[in-house]
Amino acid sequence: MTGSMEAAPLPPWARAAWALALCVVLALHLSHARVMSGRHRWWHLGHTAMAAGMVSMYALPRMGHEQLYRAGLVVFALLTLALLSAVLLLRRRDGGLDPLWVFSAADMLVMTCMLLPPARLAPVVEGVLVAYLAVQTVAWALGLWERVPAFRAVARASVFATGARTAPAGGVPGVGGAAAVPTAHSVVAVRLTLAVMSAGMAFMLAAM
Numbered sequence: 001m002t003g004s005m006e007a008a009p010l011p012p013w014a015r016a017a018w019a020l021a022l023c024v025v026l027a028l029h030l031s032h033a034r035v036m037s038g039r040h041r042w043w044h045l046g047h048t049a050m051a052a053g054m055v056s057m058y059a060l061p062r063m064g065h066e067q068l069y070r071a072g073l074v075v076f077a078l079l080t081l082a083l084l085s086a087v088l089l090l091r092r093r094d095g096g097l098d099p100l101w102v103f104s105a106a107d108m109l110v111m112t113c114m115l116l117p118p119a120r121l122a123p124v125v126e127g128v129l130v131a132y133l134a135v136q137t138v139a140w141a142l143g144l145w146e147r148v149p150a151f152r153a154v155a156r157a158s159v160f161a162t163g164a165r166t167a168p169a170g171g172v173p174g175v176g177g178a179a180a181v182p183t184a185h186s187v188v189a190v191r192l193t194l195a196v197m198s199a200g201m202a203f204m205l206a207a208m
Contacts, residue, residue: 010207018200019058025193026051046104053111054200073115080108126205133202140195
């Protein structure tokens with residue numbers, strides 16, 4: 001939260017509601033990370049870190065916790081660089097961009113921007129970020145990205161899978177060393193956590 005947000009602080013109930021919702025997001029991604037392996041585990045851990053950062057920002061306003069925000073800026077800047085590197089490495093290895101990782105890198109960059117010192121984020125940049133997050137919220141909530149062929153092929157065979165240990169022929173490796181079977185429940189659950197995370201970030205930015 002920036003200094004401008006401190007001038008018009010969020011009501012305690014709004015802070016508590018968003019913090020609680022993001023705790024649920026954190027728990028779901030952490031549970032997926034525990035049963036997955038390889039790049040899928042790292043993807044969920046990245047979202048666990050983002051959810052934890054958002055919970056902290058809603059629970060602990062910048063005023064009175066400036067050192068925490070400075071440390072968070074360094075941490076999320078490094079995570080952004082790590083994700084951008086992962087996007088490039090996966091592109092080189094797979095021969096194409098993985099949209100899930102591209103979105104993750106973009107979201108981590110937004111987190112970094114939100115942790116910048118007061119008055120460092122220009123209003124026009126803030127507006128662009130809010131617009132991006134609004135689109136992400138709607139797209140994730142309604143499953144619009146799944147209608148994009150390139151995205152659907154990646155999403156339904158990777159990080160949206162459950163922790164199932166067995167799979168029919170054609171399953172995709174990635175969970176516990178076995179094949180993962182995406183189900184309607186797991187796809188919707190993870191997709192909704194991404195919508196909640198985007199909405200929570202947009203709400204905070206818009207309130208600045």
